[in-house]
Amino acid sequence: MASRLVSIIAALTVAGLVIGPVTAVILRAEAFGGFRPADWQALRFTLLQATLSALLSVLFAIPVARALARRSFPGRGFLVALLGAPFILPVIVAVLGLLAVFGQSGLLNRLLAPLGLPELQIYGLQGVLLAHVFFNLPLATRLILQGWLAIPAEHFRLAATLGMGRRAMWRSIEYPMLRRIVPGAFAVIFVICLSSFAVALTLGGGPRATTLELAIYQSMRFDFDLARAAALGLLQLGLALTAGLIALRMTQVPVASRGLDRRVPRWDRTDPTAICTDALWIGLAALFLLTPLAMVLLNGLAGITTLGASVWQAAGHSILVALGSTALCLLWALPLATRWGEWLGLAGIALSPLVLGIGLFLIVRPFANPFDLALYVTATVNAFVSLPFVLRILRPDAETIRTDYSRLRSALGLSGWAWLRWVLLPRLKRPLGFAAGLTAALSMGDLGVIALFADPDHATLPLKVYQLMGAYRMEQAAGAALLLLCLSLGLFWMFDRGGRVGSAD
């Protein structure tokens, strides 16, 4: 019974964290006069960029996934692993990398200038799309690669026996698979991009490139118009909820996809045009993903020695926030790793961090200075946002453990504590380590709700990088970004590794 009580408490706090802030936002939005043209422009831009981002990501992912599916080459494993990396890559780090390549004084412009070609402008819609494709092309590629690898080998064998040409193969095998997978991939990326904040904050902006999330932030930080922020929050909530529910029906996000190291057995691999196309796509994708990261490394190494005390302080804050939110998220996830728990956790996807942030701000304000609580609020919101992913990782294993051992458990009469200590935790160690690593890295790199509450004393490392960028101290920003990258990956590695060492098998 004690364990049931724990589940109920966990469920109530999560539900409270949804209902409380949303209610606060609704109540506040009542005082709102009406949307301005700029708000409708933000809504339009949000939809436009999300549609285009999803479209481009999926479009490019199809040839890349096909090439990865049917070729084996040295470094293929590395490239496939790299496709999982953007999930834990801090947005601000990627943005700095993209700026170093596509920015005003970036690599590409330096290459184009001597040729007398016009200078590339990154800020605006194109920059937002670039960053979104950078983050979501890998996701789309993984989803589609999975589809490719799921095609039974017999189909390709049959195609080979029948001597099918490329056309026939496309019509009978590849197109039906894509028609099944692509809409779901599109929907997931669309939803992710709807709530884009950090990318829009750094690469968008201006009246023509403002997302709803960014508009919420602006009405809060610049106008301090809480009613408008709340109303925009409601709009965002409705949008994300609708799109999220549609996407949920269409697909499942692969958080930890296994088995992508296989290759599709095909008998048409010797066609020289196909070899060239595949090589081209793999080369382009690798270049597109790796160059910005290499630039982060390169610029960061130069800048990391110039970091001041405030950066280190921010790094300390970030580590504490990451560890705190990891602990909280796991405390929620362990009792909620059930079917209905996962439904509850999905609120973490639908509810954007900024809406949650506004709500918490409104709730906290009568009692305390919200800016003093910035780090606590950030840790809580980050834990909440990671919860659906963590539940998706933990639930299958947790359920297997429960079904496999429930009879032995009751035959022995194990107490809830003994069950947790001796059975559930040891057997769940591996996915637990992975989930903890994911949460810690996500929280470490998060630039969302902290921007709402930020003041110089309570900055996290991602926010610090953003502030350095804003002050045009690019060298320090690059150094801090490298530090952030190392900390994010380091935390992920530590937890994941911890779960693997001596895991129960």
Add this chain to the structure above:
Amino acid sequence: MGLQIDHVHARSGTFELAADLTISAGTRVAVIGASGSGKSTLLDVIAGFLPVESGNIRWAGQDITHMSPADRPVSILFQDTNLFPHLSIGQNLALALNPRTGRLGTGDADRIADSLTRVGLPSFADRRLSQMSGGQQSRAALARVLLQARPVLLLDEPFAALGPALKAEMLDLVSQVAEAEGMTVLLVSHDPQDARRFAPQTIVVEAGQVHPPQETVKLLDNPPPGLRAYLGEGHAP
């Protein structure tokens, strides 16, 4: 007295079980019948995994019908998963002794060592299941039951995966242990030879109907029509 099953009806999905019988304390009883006849369901009812719809179960006069599995004077060996594979045998046995904490109290280490010696596995406390043969795993499970020290032992075909010689050896070991502890044992089996070897008495289960125990030798030498059909024509002596 012994184990009284009074007009018990239980339902699992659409399957219905009816049982009304008494098993005297200290006897070993085989439970045989076709698969799906309700042998395991009967054990689930006695162990407390399946609640009864009506009727009573009593042990030594005490009503245990509504007790939780852990509170019943019953221990059970399943077909598989009798021990946790990620824990050492010693830790597994510690959990059986102290299901609240899983920690060892004073004298517990000796009791564990003693039970392992009795099942022929001295110095196996630090091993895991994966480091042991099938027969050794069965012996370790038996050590768990010994430590639980419950008067009724239910065996739900726990040795089905063992070869014939090993199975016979395990059944002899269980007989010996049960004899020494004065346990009442119910053994579910497909194999009439198990019944002959292990159990002076046998219960036949047919389509959810549990018949009272009869003498094993008499029953198998002269099976009633239903049992004859299950055993096969060639079986009659």
